[in-house]
Amino acid sequence: MRRALLIALASVGLMAAEPAPAPDQPLPDAGQEARARALFADVRCVVCQHESIADSPAGMAADMRRLVREEVAAGRTDEQVRRGLVDRYGDYILFQPPFRLGTLMLWLGPFALILGAGAALLLRSRRRRPDPDPLSSEEEAALVRLTENKLRRDPDATSPHDGR
Incomplete structure (x- = not known):
């Protein structure tokens, strides 16, 4: 019974995993394939976010590579392909988004x-701390009494420097 439950749980976990993407089909024209691969390096994977679609193993990256290849094969320029990706996914899709108000x-x-x-560190370091008020005569006398009692040598105490 326990074994059947473990097998059922494992199979549910396997079904929830993303299926492997279909293998990439390069374009027949070597020039178009080179253009597509150059575009792959400029486009961020929306799943991984730190990898380009050329390096990402995610299924979404495979779909995006297929889309870029289709656009290049249809005769679109690199700028048109980039603009289409930005329209679909936003400026964040490009590793170097355009410089404008939105970005x-x-x-x-x-x-x-x-x-x-x-600036915060500079302001904090320049802030002056107020000087403490000087001790009153009663406070000075109390301090002297306290330090005299503390500095009196204990006759029973020994020191490692006594030479005994």
């Missing part, structure tokens, strides 16, 4: 964070 944060965000952190 301003993608381009300048890291620099703004570094400058903001530097």
Whole structure:
């Protein structure tokens, strides 16, 4: 009974896995295939997000490679293919998104964070801490009494430097 339950759970896990993508079918024209492969390197995989569709093993990346090959075979220019991908997936799909108002944060965000952190550290280091008020005569007398008692040598104490 326990074995049957484990087999059922394992089969459910296998069914939930993404099926392997179909093998890539390169274009018959070597020039078009070279253009398509160059475009693969510029396009981000929407599943992996840190890999290009040329390097990604995800099924979605295989679909995107097929789409790029179809567009190149249809005679579209590289810019038209990129624009079509951006229209479908957004500016984030490109490893180098265009510089415009909508992508301003993608381009300048890291620099703004570094400058903001530097300004905060600079302001914090320049802030003056107030000097403490001087001790009153009663406080000074109490301090002297406390330190005299602490500095008096204990006659029973030994020191490693006594030479005994």
